[in-house]
Amino acid sequence: MNSKTLHTLEFDKIIALLAERAVSAPGKALCHALVPMTDLPEIERAQAETEAALSRIRMKGELRLSGLRDVSASVKRLDVGGTLSTSELYAISTLLDLSERARNYGAHEEAEPDPDALEASFTALSPLPKEKRELKHCILSEELVADTASAELSRIRRQMKTADERMHSALQEEINRHKSYLMDTIVTMRNGSYCLAVKSEYKSKLPGVVHDQSSTGSTVFIEPLVAVRLNNEYRELVIAEQQEITKILAALSALLTPCTAALLANQKILAALDFVFAKARLASSMQASKPLFNTERIVEIKDGRHPLIPRDKVVPISIRIGEDFTLLIITGPNTGGKTVSLKTMGLFTLMGQAGLHIPAFQGSRLAVFRDVFADIGDEQSIEQSLSTFSGHMKNVVEILASADSDALCLFDELGAGTDPTEGAALAIAILSFLQNIGARTVATTHYSELKVYALSTKGVENASCEFDVATLRPTYRLLIGIPGKSNAFAISKKLGLPDYIIEEAKTHIEQNDAAFEDLLTRLEADRRTIEAERKEILAYRTExxxxxxxxxxxxxxxxxxxxxxxxxxxxxxxxxxxEAKESADQSIRRINRLSADSGLLRELEKERTGLRERLKAVEKTAPKKEAVKAAKPAVLHIGDSVRVLSMDHDAIVSTLPDKNNRLFVRMGVLRTQVSADDVVLIEEEAASAKGAKRGYSGAAPTFGKASHISPEINLIGKTVDEALGELDKYLDDALLAHLNSVRVIHGRGTGALKKGVLAWLKKQPYVKKFEDAHFDDGGEAVTVVTFR
Incomplete structure (x- = not known):
């Protein structure tokens, strides 16, 4: 990628923002080394990693990798058999600690979706638990080895503590003994020795070694002889301590020597993770989204916000190229946002190809360009004796020499800085060349000739940056398909230039140019009118x-x-x-008990049958649920209440329609297959389904008990009178529920209960037949009753 373009489009400033969000030196190094890529699979992999890191931050919080250091030099020393220092071992201990932390952070849970683009990196980490545990046990900081690192070190340090205490006790005794000779009663250090501040006139009174004196010569710092002996003992212990620490460090280094490959791999993975999570933090701070890449060299940025403009000042722009046209010419007044549009497209392309998300609306599209060229800014150079035109033309020559169909070319004020006629002609020739080779090109200009060129040339499109003449302020809206006006006369008039000068200036404009500018003015006025009407229509439509x-x-x-x-x-x-049925049943049962032995039983049974028929007739006249909507196969659900038109009965849907448009329904215990065209949904079911879970079925009045009444009754343990009373009510309910048959469980026992039940069943006119159940279904202990 062209390095000059990276600087021109301020990609280096984006890299600086990215490096600020990395927490380790290796991660920052990867940030500074980031450049746009040209391989689409690599770009998509990098984008997927950024997206995965952003998702993990939202779900799990930040991945903390602060403290990670580059240990590659230490690993090289291990490879050649060297012994690492305490600080180097502490850095490796931190590396293993961070590896374990990152591995736990990246662990995939069952409730999470499929593994993301970072799953493999987390899985590849090797925390080396045995080596990490030993390092944590022995190394406490960059300078301190734990007392417990070895038994010998623990013994030496206990002796050092004792020697130090003896030293302080001896010095305190010397202070108390020679207090009158001392300048101060505190112990000071001189040249690594404990000394007392003695008045110079009494220096012969305190035997010892003179180490220093004050600048005035009034104080002499003397190490007492008793302290000399104790200090010598302490120094011997310090030497022994250092020797033991050297042994410990050598042992730890030997322990790590077989693990050098794993250490380097861990460092590389953690640095890469720090880099990826820095990209995610940058995307979050910019409210950026993942761009969609294509191989058709189409760029479509939706509401893009230049990331280097403060958020409270930036105005989103939408710009596209490559689908309907390959060359876009942007016109309009200065300060209207033309250069920002150029830089936004170029910078977003570089960011996207570097694996960074872009601050634009979701669904923005980017292409993969082999190179991006930009001629933006003042290229005047006094040192090189280049005018503005020469500086720009030097860049243009370099761009034309390198550009091809895989290039994105950006030009700001192409052809400016020289005679307008010649400048416009050069600009048209340059743009025609780039269009012919298939490059994607965006250029800004003030030349009317280029506006006409865009209008008359296939594959070239005009665009303008909207400008409000009334307020003399740009709106920063980019309008594709509409050429812009420079508005020089209107701006000059607003700023106070006299009208007679403006009128004089207009006489110097060629008639064709004036007509063209008038046309642009009318187009702009029509566009504003149409846009206002469109907003009004949209408001009416919403209303x-x-x-x-x-x-x-x-x-x-x-x-x-x-x-x-x-x-x-x-x-x-x-x-x-x-209530009526229950009252009638109770009355009939009482009469049955009172007249069981009289001759009225047959007459009462006939009356009871007539009463039941009248109840059924009344029930048929009760309000029915109105079936108002024909059921379609797409809206039927298992459990829906429907009416079977051909049978004039309500039912419950058991299965959905098959390919022949037939389904099974349940009427009580009866299950039958009907056509989907022969059923209609019951309106009450359709209404209640709005607030209920799918699959819930409210029963229709006729079959309300069919979904609740059991197909059998258990009479075991009851007397014959009790059993007949319950059986009578149960059979009435079964008849109302339209059950075809039921099972009466009476058991074997003495046979008295079964005998009484069978005798009672023989007298019931609605019983078609009754018989013992199948051997496998209860046999003689169960009687199956079938209704007429």
């Missing part, structure tokens, strides 16, 4: 949608109120029926 929604909601509330009233009526009817 209509709100009114429509409000009316639909009112209709829905009306339907719901109607359904609640009907439901209340149905519930009341069912309650009245249930």
């Amino acid at each position: 209509i949608e709100e009114l429509k929604t409000r009316h639909e909601k009112a209709d829905q509330n009306l339907d719901e109120r109607k359904e609640r009233i009907l439901e209340k009526a149905r519930a009341e009817a069912e309650r009245i029926l249930a």
Whole structure:
């Protein structure tokens, strides 16, 4: 990638922002080494890593890698059999500690989605638990070896502590003994020895070694003889301590020697993770998104914000190239945002190809360019005797020599700095050449000739930076497809230039140029009118949608109120029926008990049958759930309540329609197959389904008990009278639930209960037959009753 372009588009400033967000020296080094890539798989891998790190930060918080140091030099010393220092071993201990922390952070949990782009990096870390444990046990800091590193070191340090205490005790005794000779009663250090500050006139009174004297000569610093002997003993212990520490360091170095490859791999992985998480932190701070890459050399930036402009001042821009046109010419007044548009497109391309997210709306597209060229800014050079035009033209020559179809070329004020006619002609020729070789090119200009060139040439498009003449301020909106005006006359008039000068200036403009500028003015006015009308239409459309929604909601509330009233009526009817049936059943059972031995039983049974038929007739006249909507296969769910039209019965959906549009439904214990066109959803079910979980089925009135009543009754342990009373009520419920048959469990026992039940069943007119159950289903202990 062209290094000059990186500087021109301020990519180095983005790198500086990135390096600030790395927490380790190796990670910062990777940040500073980052350059745009040209291999699409590598770019997509880097983008996926940035996205994965951003996702992990949101889900798990930050990955802390501070304290990571470069240990490659120490590893080289291990490879040649060298012994590492305490600080080097502490750095390796920190490296292993961070490796374990990062591995735990990156551990994939079952509740998480599939492994991301960083999963392999976390898995490849080797914390070396045995070696790490030994280092943590022996090395406490960069300068301190633990007392417990070895038994000998622990013994030596205990002796050193004792010797130090003896030293202080001896010196305190000397102070007390010679207090009158001393300048001060404190112990000082001179040349590594403990000394007392003695008045110079009494120096012969204190036997010892003179180490120093004050600048005035009034004080002499003397090490007492007793301290000399004790200090010698202490120094011997210090030497022994150092020798033991050397042995410990050598042993730890030998322990790490077989692990050098793993140490280097861990350092490389942690540095890379620090680098990737720095990219994620930068993306988060910029509110950036992952760009979509393509091989068609299409660039489409949606609401892009230049990352180096303060967030409270930057104005999002949308710019595109490569799909409908390959050359974009941006016109408009100065300070209108033309240069910012150029730099935004170029910088976003560099950032995207470097694996960085871009501060633009989700779904922005970038292409992979082999090279990006930019001629932006003042190229005047006094040292090289170059004018502005010469400086720019030198860059243009270099760009034309290197550009090809895989290049993005950006020109600011192409052809400026010389005669307008010749400058415009050169600019058109340069842009035509770049378009012919297939390069993607964006150029800014003030020349009207280039606006005409864009209007008349296929594959070339005009764009303008909107400018509000009334306020003399740019809006920074980029309008593709519309050429811009320089607005020189309008701006000059607003700034106070006299009208007669402006009118005189207009006479010097050629008629064609004036007509063209007038056309641009009319186009701009029409565009503003159309945009205002579009906003008005959008407001009307929004208002209509709100009114429509409000009316639909009112209709829905009306339907719901109607359904609640009907439901209340149905519930009341069912309650009245249930009470009437229960009252009739109780009366009949009492009469049965009172007249069991009389001749009235047959007459009462006939009356009871007539009463049951009348109840059924009343039940049929009760309010039914209104089926209002034909069921379509796409809206049927298992458990829905439907009405089978051909059978005129309610049912519950058991299966969804098959390829032949047939499904199974359940009517009580009966399961049958019907056509989906033969069923309709019951409105109450459709209404209740809005607030219920899918699969819940409310029962229809006719089959309300079919989903609750058991297909069998257990009478074991009851007397014959008790059993017949319960059996009578149960069979009535089974008939109302439209069960075809039931099982009566009476057991074997003495046979009295079974005999009483069978005798009672023989007298019931609604019983078609009864027989013992199959041997495998209860045999003689169970009677299967089939209804008429």
